[in-house]
Amino acid sequence: MTGESVSASSVDIWGMPVTTNQQVTRYEEPELDVVIDDAAGTAEIVLSDTDGSPIGGREVYVDGATVPVVVSNASGAATVEINSPIVQARFTGDDWWESHSTYYLRTQAVSVSSAPVVVDAIEVVGYLSAAISNVMIFVEWLVLGIFAMFWMRYMRRRPA
Secondary structure: OOOOOOOOOEEEOOOOOOOOOOOOOOEEEEEEEEEEEOOOOEEEEEEEEEEEEEEEOOOOEOOOEOOEEOOOOOOOEEHHHHHOOOEEEOOOOOOOOOOOOOOOOOOEEEEEOOOOOHHHHHHHHHHHHHHHHHHHHHHHHHHHHHHHHHHHOOOOOOOO
């Protein structure tokens, strides 16, 4: 977009004019990709612009990895070790007061590993095992209570 007109003026608390500068900063839309390598246990994060040109030297926040923040290299990529089946990467965008040749908006990407299906199945089996164990404890206490009730009835009716 071109041709926008911008004006700014300011006064101090006594109504005196204050010198101001104005500058237009345009932001571009970035693209963020996350690819999980299950065999290596890593995720590659690539930050690029809409033309596919890499965006290097920017911080990307990562959930599901061993480190919370990575910095993209000159090719716009960063590799992290993962500790979760879901990896979410967030680029918070550029601040206008930082010096960049091109400014980018915020973006995010999510990737899901295909390996944790087995882990989830094991967790379900563990959950069912715990549930069955809890039911068995309940049944044991129920049987003990019934036995105690019949024992008390027997002791009251016992001939002297």
